[in-house]
Amino acid sequence: MFITKKHISRRTxxxxxxxxxxxxxxxxxxxxxxxxxxxxxxxxxRLTCIEIPHxxxxxxxxxxxxxxxxxxxxGSDFEFTLSLKPVESFRExxxxxxxTDCTGADPKTPEEVGADHTRSAAVFLTGAHPKMTEGADYxxxxxxxxxxxxxxGQETPLPSIELQIEDPGALVGSCGFRYSCxxxxxxxxxSPTTPLPMEMDPRVVFERLFGDGATAAExxxxxxxxxxxxxxxTGKAAQLKLALDTSDRNKVGDYLDNIRExxxxxxxxxxxxxxxPDRELPTAPIGVPDSWDEHIKLMADLQVLAFQADITRVxxxxxxxxVSSRVYPESxxxxxxxxxxxxxxxxxxxxxxxxxxxxxxSTLAYFLNQLKNTPDGDGNLLDHSLVLYGSPMGNANIHxxxxxxxxIAGHAIGKLxxxxxxxxxxxxxxxxxxLTVMQKLGMEMDSLGDSTGTVSI
Numbered sequence: 463m464f465i466t467k468k469h470i471s472r473r474t475x476x477x478x479x480x481x482x483x484x485x486x487x488x489x490x491x492x493x494x495x496x497x498x499x500x501x502x503x504x505x506x507x508r509l510t511c512i513e514i515p516h517x518x519x520x521x522x523x524x525x526x527x528x529x530x531x532x533x534x535x536x537g538s539d540f541e542f543t544l545s546l547k548p549v550e551s552f553r554e555x556x557x558x559x560x561x562t563d564c565t566g567a568d569p570k571t572p573e574e575v576g577a578d579h580t581r582s583a584a585v586f587l588t589g590a591h592p593k594m595t596e597g598a599d600y601x602x603x604x605x606x607x608x609x610x611x612x613x614x615g616q617e618t619p620l621p622s623i624e625l626q627i628e629d630p631g632a633l634v635g636s637c638g639f640r641y642s643c644x645x646x647x648x649x650x651x652x653s654p655t656t657p658l659p660m661e662m663d664p665r666v667v668f669e670r671l672f673g674d675g676a677t678a679a680e681x682x683x684x685x686x687x688x689x690x691x692x693x694x695x696t697g698k699a700a701q702l703k704l705a706l707d708t709s710d711r712n713k714v715g716d717y718l719d720n721i722r723e724x725x726x727x728x729x730x731x732x733x734x735x736x737x738x739p740d741r742e743l744p745t746a747p748i749g750v751p752d753s754w755d756e757h758i759k760l761m762a763d764l765q766v767l768a769f770q771a772d773i774t775r776v777x778x779x780x781x782x783x784x785v786s787s788r789v790y791p792e793s794x795x796x797x798x799x800x801x802x803x804x805x806x807x808x809x810x811x812x813x814x815x816x817x818x819x820x821x822x823x824s825t826l827a828y829f830l831n832q833l834k835n836t837p838d839g840d841g842n843l844l845d846h847s848l849v850l851y852g853s854p855m856g857n858a859n860i861h862x863x864x865x866x867x868x869x870i871a872g873h874a875i876g877k878l879x880x881x882x883x884x885x886x887x888x889x890x891x892x893x894x895x896x897l898t899v900m901q902k903l904g905m906e907m908d909s910l911g912d913s914t915g916t917v918s919i
Contacts, residue, residue, distance in 0.1 A: 476702065478694025483672055484619065484771035486717050487839050488710040505839035506614065507874045507903055508769045508847040510777045511607045512826065513586050513649050515784040516803045517855035518867040519816030520545055524809055530816035531867050532560040533883045540883040545816050548824035549871070555830065555844055557870040557919050558883045562892040564854040564863040566591045566912050577639035578861035579784045582854040584645040587778070589893025589911020590654070592645045600642045603911055605651045606850075606896050608658070610903055611776040622776035623768060624650045625667065625761050626660035627754060628783045629746065650778045660780055664728050664760045665749030671764065671773050672721065692722055713837070717770065724763055731756075755792050755825070762829040769843055770836050781822060784855075793821030803858035815858075819867070826851055830871055847872040850899060854892070866892050870899070870919070877902045884917055 470490050476483040487505075520531025520543065533540035540558070542550040549556055566585040569575045574594055584592045590603025607622055615621030637643040650658040661667055672691050692699070699718060703711045731751045735741055742752040751757050758781065765777045782788060787798040795802065795818050797811075802818055805811035826849075833844035852868035855861070873880060886894070893911035898919060900907050 470705070474702075476695040476698045478691075478698070481672060481691045481694040482619075483691070483695055483718075483721065484773050486713060486770045487772075487837075488706065488713055490706055490710050505841070505846045505875055506772070506775055507877070508775045508777075508843065509607060509610050509899075509903060510765060510779070510829075510847065510849045511587055511605075511649065512779045512781060512829075512849065512851045513583060514781045514819075514822050514851070514853050515582065515786070515855060516800065517853050517858035517862075518545060518819045519805070519812045519814075520819070521856035521862075521865040521867060522805070522807065522812060522859055523857075524807060525812045525816060526865060528813070528816075530813070531819065532865070532885070533558060536883050536885045538881045538883075544813075545819040545823055545867075546869070548820060548827040549830065549869075552827070552830050552834070552844075552871060553881050555834075555871050555873060555880045556882075557878055557880055559868050559870070559886065559895055559917055559919070560883070561865055561886045561888065562868060562890045562895060562917075563856070564866045564892040566891075566893065567854050567863045573640065577641050578855070578863070580637050580639060580641040580643075580646045582646070582784060582863070583649050583780065584651070584657075585911075586649050586852075586854040587896065588651055589891065589896050589913060591912070592641070594640050596640055596642055598642075600644050600657070601654050602645065602651055602657075603654050605649060605778070606900055606910070607650055607776050607778045608652045609900060609905060609907075613905065614903075615774065615776050618772055618774050620670065620768070620774040622650070622778070623667065623670070623765070623774050624648065624658050624660045624778050625765070626662045626780040627757050627761065628780075628786055628788065629662050646784055649780055660778075663747040663749045664757070664764060665732065665747070667761070667764050668725065668728060671768050690722055690725055692718060692725075720763075721767065724760070724767065727760060754788060754790060758825045759828055762825070762832055765829070766832045766836055766843065769833070769847070770838065781825075790818060790821055793818050795821070805859050807859060823851075826871070833872070841873075841875075844871070845873045846875050848874040848878065848899060848903060850895075852892075863892075868892065868895055870895075874902055878919065882919060884919055886917060890914070890917075 474485050518531045519525040529543050531545045567581045584602045587605035588603030593601040611622040644657045648657045735748045768774045785800045802815045836843040838846050849871040856864040856866045891912050893913035897910040897913040898916040
């Protein structure tokens, strides 16, 4: 036998009518006797930014003394708190950063007082203070997901994807206190004047990932026939498998099975929403499940598939609206989210809100587990990702942007060690975390928003 340099391209796709299925990393994509990191198949860091609005129970004075969010000890010898317990099994991948302030969301003039709900989301990934305006002359900053996408997302079919679980409304009009609705309805800004809409329909996201420019009529016809997108590429998939060894053949099989299972889940939701007279969300798109828990897991799995096949390396996700009245039965708390966040400094209600925070963190744990269980090159997707999770609000009861809850998960291909809790000096801007993330991801930046430096992680 002799070794050749023949290999299949990292950009190999299976194409059918209206369908494009990119492949995950396969050993067959690496030329023989060539180090992986010296090839086009070398792993790239994926970036996910997740916002949960309106703070945490551990950010108010009483909750802080009870360490509902922030661990007591700094360094690596810390204990996971009530709200963070769900991600304890990922300790080696977790970096907790506490005591930063989202100062860009604070009012700068007396006229801006009261608009915290409207400003918060726009500041989360930009660190910039939004311009007060009700018109189209809005101005904020460029968000870190889009800064990263502009440099590292141009090699993928989609530079980034922007997702949401609840529909906050249109990117137009006034939302009170002389601020445009655009500021509270997205966390992703392609430029200071270009907000990006967030998508809440899993079907639309699925079609973006695996569609191939087919018309809306074609997609509707395929769904009406209850056919899978994989039906269009069955022959090509079988042909490809003949050229692969057993390991890669199994990887392709598992990957296509995961696509089909995700498609099946979406189809089941659409069928249920079409036939059920008692939808809890009657105005939501037909592909959106009534269950928040089911919805967030669908969006997590869609991101994992997109990262696995290198369809995109960047995603952002708004987990809820800033004034959401949603009830999360899986949390064991029956109080609606927004009213629960206004706990009146009552210890019992603060502890209840911390348990709501814990439930939200448990859905992050689901996402991290899916990343960890997905092979990617010489590791897994969690090894090769940086997941930023947090809120631009601290003590929601008084709309204060102090001690905002923030954590980072993943190793970012060796750039982050994990198993670390950093307590920042009082007054540290949350934008310092954003700047640190950008530098860890290879961006040559000295400042971002109202940053004053970086965080040692």
